[in-house]
Amino acid sequence: MRYIDAFNHFFPKRYYDALLETPTGAKDLGKRVRGIPALFDLDLRIRLVDSFDDYAQVLSHGLPPMERLWGPNKSPEMAKIANDGLAEIVAKFPRHFVGWSALLPLNAPQAAAKEAERALGNGANAVQLPTNANGVPLDEPQFLPIFEVIAKSGKPILLHPARTRDMPDYPTERYSKYEICSVLGWPYETGVTLARLIFSGIMDRFPDLKVIAHHLGGVVPYLEGRVGHSFDQLGVRTSDEDYGTILKSLRKRPLDYFKDFYGDTAVEGARAATVCGIDFFGADHVVFASDCPFDKEKGPGYIRDTMQVLDSLALSNAEREKICFRNAQRLFGLTA
Amino acid sequence: MRYIDAFNHFFPKRYYDALLETPTGAKDLGKRVRGIPALFDLDLRIRLVDSFDDYAQVLSHGLPPMERLWGPNKSPEMAKIANDGLAEIVAKFPRHFVGWSALLPLNAPQAAAKEAERALGNGANAVQLPTNANGVPLDEPQFLPIFEVIAKSGKPILLHPARTRDMPDYPTERYSKYEICSVLGWPYETGVTLARLIFSGIMDRFPDLKVIAHHLGGVVPYLEGRVGHSFDQLGVRTSDEDYGTILKSLRKRPLDYFKDFYGDTAVEGARAATVCGIDFFGADHVVFASDCPFDKEKGPGYIRDTMQVLDSLALSNAEREKICFRNAQRLFGLTA
Numbered sequence: 023m024r025y026i027d028a029f030n031h032f033f034p035k036r037y038y039d040a041l042l043e044t045p046t047g048a049k050d051l052g053k054r055v056r057g058i059p060a061l062f063d064l065d066l067r068i069r070l071v072d073s074f075d076d077y078a079q080v081l082s083h084g085l086p087p088m089e090r091l092w093g094p095n096k097s098p099e100m101a102k103i104a105n106d107g108l109a110e111i112v113a114k115f116p117r118h119f120v121g122w123s124a125l126l127p128l129n130a131p132q133a134a135a136k137e138a139e140r141a142l143g144n145g146a147n148a149v150q151l152p153t154n155a156n157g158v159p160l161d162e163p164q165f166l167p168i169f170e171v172i173a174k175s176g177k178p179i180l181l182h183p184a185r186t187r188d189m190p191d192y193p194t195e196r197y198s199k200y201e202i203c204s205v206l207g208w209p210y211e212t213g214v215t216l217a218r219l220i221f222s223g224i225m226d227r228f229p230d231l232k233v234i235a236h237h238l239g240g241v242v243p244y245l246e247g248r249v250g251h252s253f254d255q256l257g258v259r260t261s262d263e264d265y266g267t268i269l270k271s272l273r274k275r276p277l278d279y280f281k282d283f284y285g286d287t288a289v290e291g292a293r294a295a296t297v298c299g300i301d302f303f304g305a306d307h308v309v310f311a312s313d314c315p316f317d318k319e320k321g322p323g324y325i326r327d328t329m330q331v332l333d334s335l336a337l338s339n340a341e342r343e344k345i346c347f348r349n350a351q352r353l354f355g356l357t358a
Numbered sequence: 359m360r361y362i363d364a365f366n367h368f369f370p371k372r373y374y375d376a377l378l379e380t381p382t383g384a385k386d387l388g389k390r391v392r393g394i395p396a397l398f399d400l401d402l403r404i405r406l407v408d409s410f411d412d413y414a415q416v417l418s419h420g421l422p423p424m425e426r427l428w429g430p431n432k433s434p435e436m437a438k439i440a441n442d443g444l445a446e447i448v449a450k451f452p453r454h455f456v457g458w459s460a461l462l463p464l465n466a467p468q469a470a471a472k473e474a475e476r477a478l479g480n481g482a483n484a485v486q487l488p489t490n491a492n493g494v495p496l497d498e499p500q501f502l503p504i505f506e507v508i509a510k511s512g513k514p515i516l517l518h519p520a521r522t523r524d525m526p527d528y529p530t531e532r533y534s535k536y537e538i539c540s541v542l543g544w545p546y547e548t549g550v551t552l553a554r555l556i557f558s559g560i561m562d563r564f565p566d567l568k569v570i571a572h573h574l575g576g577v578v579p580y581l582e583g584r585v586g587h588s589f590d591q592l593g594v595r596t597s598d599e600d601y602g603t604i605l606k607s608l609r610k611r612p613l614d615y616f617k618d619f620y621g622d623t624a625v626e627g628a629r630a631a632t633v634c635g636i637d638f639f640g641a642d643h644v645v646f647a648s649d650c651p652f653d654k655e656k657g658p659g660y661i662r663d664t665m666q667v668l669d670s671l672a673l674s675n676a677e678r679e680k681i682c683f684r685n686a687q688r689l690f691g692l693t694a
Contacts, residue, residue, distance in 0.1 A: 199554070200557040200601065201588070201601065202550050204588065205589055206549040206577060206581060207546070209577065209581055210542060210543070210546040214542060217542065221535075237584075241542060241577045243631070244580030244631045245577070245625075246626075246628040247626025247627055248541045248542070248573075248625075248626055249542075250628075251626045252537070252540065256537055257537075265537065268536070289580075289584075290583025290584055290588070292580075292586075294579065294634040294637035294638060295579070298634040299580075301630035318590065318591065
């Protein structure tokens, strides 16, 4: 079976070097990043890809979101360096890396819209967005031009959770303790952002916008009952806001918007969750992804485990091909 | 098939009347509560139970947690009224209501431990705890005596999510908007609390403590991969806290603690989520529950839908009986 890995992480060299020089990069991030060579060592990464049959990656930058690392004066320049870095790798090794996603300097929204346009014009197959920009929700008006550019391109958004504990208004101790914020908080954060994209009207404004939500939709598929029935009753729990009006203004049932999003299979090899997520989004809206190289083995673990899970599922051959590579080809506009 | 509904909500009359007189009860809560008669009208509730074959309920109080409604001078008295109210209903209608859970005045921790002891001595089949006490995590030392009393009784905790937006330190706008806090935030909050019960050492201190997490474990079963692999790597993302030591001090792998909790089937009739949750906890650790009467039909909806989902699952007869009533009989100490 052909596999195109839609969401995994790599730092191109110039961006990686610059990142380690930031205060954040010199602390926690540097410690973590340096411990995972396949995240920045291109030769190693190529060997890793080669170790799987008929397997290729669409590269995305690693975390954290760049607006945490540089101020708005510097971030647009760094985004360009980051994006040109991935474009170069993909041009040089097209068999291993069949595409790439751009990142944007969200703390400089106007520059971000321009960079989105430039990167997509320069061959980017997707745009990676964090679920919040330093704590600012993506449905704030300053980000609208970005969505407009992406929607116009026809390319998808790769929605990646952003560390909630870095948000200035977040109750740090309560939610960051024991790393709960990344383990459980990230998938929650993904659900929060999908909900806000719907109820803010962004999905009605750009009905063809494709959003691929990392980790198989975060918490959404498991909460299908609540997302369906509870959002149908939006407003009954609140008296100080007129949510009933929002509900009426939507073109579809809230649940249907959630089902129109896409998910990837990056659930660290959890089989029952994979079944639940595919049931929710349907085989046309799920793409194979590994989150490589964040497994304990620092590279091959989640790729192998996720392939094994897909192998074990009762899918038709057509469904399996869609999930493993055809949906990715279609969404990212790939020929290989 | 016999069904014992392990988690559903009802307000006994004296408690209901008192609740509507509080400032919170007079506002949002009152509006919502009055709109769902099966939440407080006993005759209606009995007819509702009668409308299903061989079906009985273990009653739990409705939300919100009482420490939001009364200060610590008043809450112990109100807990007593609430608990005696349910005890009385169960004594009077033992065929419809085979058991009940006690609530506790968590803003008066010493009184709460005493009330737990009194209520359990008075026949309570479980203790309902919110996932936080007005924003204070349950693993704070002042709550230890409560866990001690419950553990000693052998009866389970029914863990109910508490509204995150009411926590004093919560970033209200960001998370409460569009009721995201209750729809997605509650199950997340459940996961947060389960994690804290583990990593704080409470589950090691009381290894026989049984915790039934509402809504089939919140977000945990769908996040099995993260809960497994990411918590195994606790500490790698953090440099300012020594989480590696916590990990070593635990008696089991973090994932195994999560799997030792119990879940209920109250997922608003979502089939794929039910399958995923039963896969995670196993048939010995799942109890039938409906969250009645919070469906759109204000009573029968989730009971009927959840029964239909269970009917449709490929379970052995032994597994089905455990989930539908035998686990509840065992956990709550029921004879009927």
